[in-house]
Amino acid sequence: MPIIRAEGLTKTYRVADKQPGLRGTLRHFFARRSREVPAVKDVSFSIEAGEIVGFLGPNGAGKTTTLKMLSGLIHPTAGRVEVAGHVPYRRQGSFLRSISLVMGQKQQLIWDLPPLDSLRVNAAVYGLDDARAKRRITELAEMLELGDELSRPVRKLSLGERMKAELLAALLHRPSVLFLDEPTLGLDVNAQARVRDFLADINRRTGTTVLLTSHYMGDITALCPRVLLIHQGHLFHDGPLDELTERLAPCREVRLELKDPAPAEAFAGYGAVESCQGHQVRLLIPRDRLTGAVARLLADFAVVDLEVSEPPVEELIGRLFRQGVVA
Amino acid sequence: MAKSLATFRRYRRTLARFWATSLTAELEYQANFLIELLSVGGNLAGSVFLLSLFFGHGRSLGGWSWEQALVVLGVYTLLDGLTSTVLQPNLSTIVTHVRTGTLDFVLLKPIDSQFWLSARTFSPWGLPGVVMGLGLMAVAAFRAGARPGPQALVQVAVLLIASAVILYSLWFVLAATSIWFVKVWNATEVLRSALVAGRYPVAAYPAGLRTFFTLVLPVAFLTTVPAEAILGTGSSQWLLASVVVAVVSLALSRWFWGFALRFYTSASS
Incomplete structure (x- = not known):
């Protein structure tokens, strides 16, 4: 039974149709007009537990929107979606406990404090007792090659160290599905490689299902045996990367x-x-x-x-x- | 039952972690304490002076004596301290969460998002206000000749909690509108200024304003009603009304948050 299933997933955003300039703004103020912009159109796929799947597509293709529908942050306009046996947007506790989301451009760690403090907060939120939380932190820190960094304020960490600490925070509760939105954004080649190795490692060790979007083909070729390519809101390809190459070339x-x-x-x-x-x-x-x-x-x-x-x-x-x- | 007890424990532990971490973060800036102490002290002295101007030659203010009016000022100072300790630091972060998109992380945690957003941080710098407010209330009540018994003290406690809940709900609803307007710092500042009206007994205002402060912006419930209870001049109707207003506004704030989230989760990108 697949852990993620999407059927005819569709998302249409309503955006304000506003002309530029003061006149446009005034006109918009009095007579609001909006139009519908389709972001994701009728996308269907299913993912088995333990898979690593790459989400490809240019900016604005609908990758992040799809990821947000899968993690329950936004409601789909139409279609059905099921993740870990739950309807994501209901955001039930048992669903939230089984997923995690890491975003390359946003961070959940507290800026002024060492990552350990944020990790303790997360442990309490997920109801992990101290002993268990400590064991998991040690284990993950070892896999991520994090040591002292965990007790230094987040603002003093390098981008790569910060991303590793973000990954630790996201995995503390052992989610069965991990969503990653551009996890290697802005990282140098070495840090990128380390993040990739870690993701492959965690997938192998714990069977965590990983769904990631990335601009860097390197991430996808290194990690993902299966690729979903979204183009202009449509699912253009679902299969191994070489099949995609074959189709394209x-x-x-x-x-x-x-x-x-x-x-x-x-x-x-x-x-x-x-x-x-x-x-x-x-x-x-x-x-x-x-x-x-x-x-x-x-x-x-x-x-x-x-x-x-x-x-x-x-x-x-x-x-x-x-x-x-x-x- | 066991499950709800476990949930309660989890929330209590989370809250302890929340406040421990924010205390750690805040204590990096010790100078703040002195500044806040001076600012609260200065503010209070200013208010007391202003209030004393109304009371030359044994005059009273809307039927309130000088000492009685000081009790109201004490309640106000206490609430203002609570605002600086919990409300202001937490609810101003909602705006940041919406603007930077980190609200996503809050929404994906298996914990009530309103609880997280309302209790996440704690600023010790508002505590001097709380202490001064309590002190002023006690001293002024004593000098006004009030000797509340245990039952009256329980009533006072209930009313003060009701005041805090009403104040919180007002703030939260206003902060939650950042889902649509994103920039609402100014609005919360306006609210804070409007609540300054609570420094004086509501009877000191003209009839029109009095109605406004009771029915629209419940300033009367925030400071005057608890002060009356301390002075033993309150009535059980007002006690009941205060509790009802508190419960209704809390329920309203929860409903409003759910409503606002529906927009966030269907519109954000």
Whole structure:
């Protein structure tokens, strides 16, 4: 039975339709007009307990909105959602105890105090007794490589240390589902890697289901066997990352270096010619015909060098977002 | 039963942690204590002086003698101290939570969000006001010749709690409107200034204002009614009315918070 299930999840925001300038403001003041902006449209998916799933999409694609509907912060306009056996927006105690949310841009730790103080508050809120809270803090701190930092005021911690302490605070009550919204935002490469390792570790050790959004493809490729790609409010892809790449880039690029120059027309039968300049030729060949085409190329031409490459996934997704074309 | 007892324990423990952490944070700034002490003392001296101006040559103010009026001022000082200790520091944070979006964290905690927002911090700097208020009440009541018995003292305690609850509810409702307006600092300041009217017995005001301070902005319930109970001039009708107003305003504040949250959770992004 899936731990997260969304069916036809839809969220429409009503926003004020206001013209710029004083005149627009005045007009808006007297005759309020609003229009509906769809943020998430008919998104359905289900996630099994223990999965790590990445949420991809450009800014404004509806990732955060979806995450907020799953964590119960906002009501869906339509559709059904169930997390850990509960309807999130009812925010029942037993539901809240089984989830946690970490946001890269917002922090729950008290700024002027050491993280330990915030952790004690959380322990009391979740009804953990001192011994148990202490044991969990020690265990998580070890996994996160946090030591003294826990007794220094939060304002004196580096961004990376702060994020690790945030993760500790979010996991103290052992949630079965962890939502992360851009957890590595602004972190340097090392800190990013450490956060990723920790998430993989906690998922492996405790079976926590992890759902994270990120701008950094690195997070997704390193952590998420499964990816949900939201584009313009729609669920565009649900599956492994390489399947997404395949969908976005059904062709491979083949670069040839020839012994003798050949005209572009000579390659028309093998694939789409991207460029042909003397000895250098670049072709796009559909994946299913790749091996045959390469074999024939090698047989038909005097090839000095041959290279097959797949465009990097960042570039493909970036292209998709820029063009706004959904294949 | 066992469950509600466990819940009660959890809330009590949470509250202890809340106040312990805020005390730790506040004590980093010791100078505040001195400043607050001076400011409360100065304020009180100013109010006493102003009040003394009304009472030249044995005159009375709306039927209140000088000492009796000082009891009202004492209740006011006590409530103002409570405001600085608990209300102001907590309820001004609601605005910050809404603006920065950290309200999300509060809403995702398995604890009543109104409780969290109302009790999260505690500022020791309002305590001098509380102590001075209690002191002034006691001294002024004694000098006015009041010798309340145990039963009257219980009534006074009930009325003071009712006052605090009414004051809290007013503040909370106003602070909760930040869900829509985001910037409501000014509004709470306006409320605080309006409540200054509670420094004087409500009988000192013209009839129109008196009605306003009883029915619209319940200033009368905040200071005059408890002061009357201390002086033994109160009536059981007022006691009852005060408790009813307190219960109703608390219920109203809870309803209003739920209503405001419906907007937050359906509109935020």
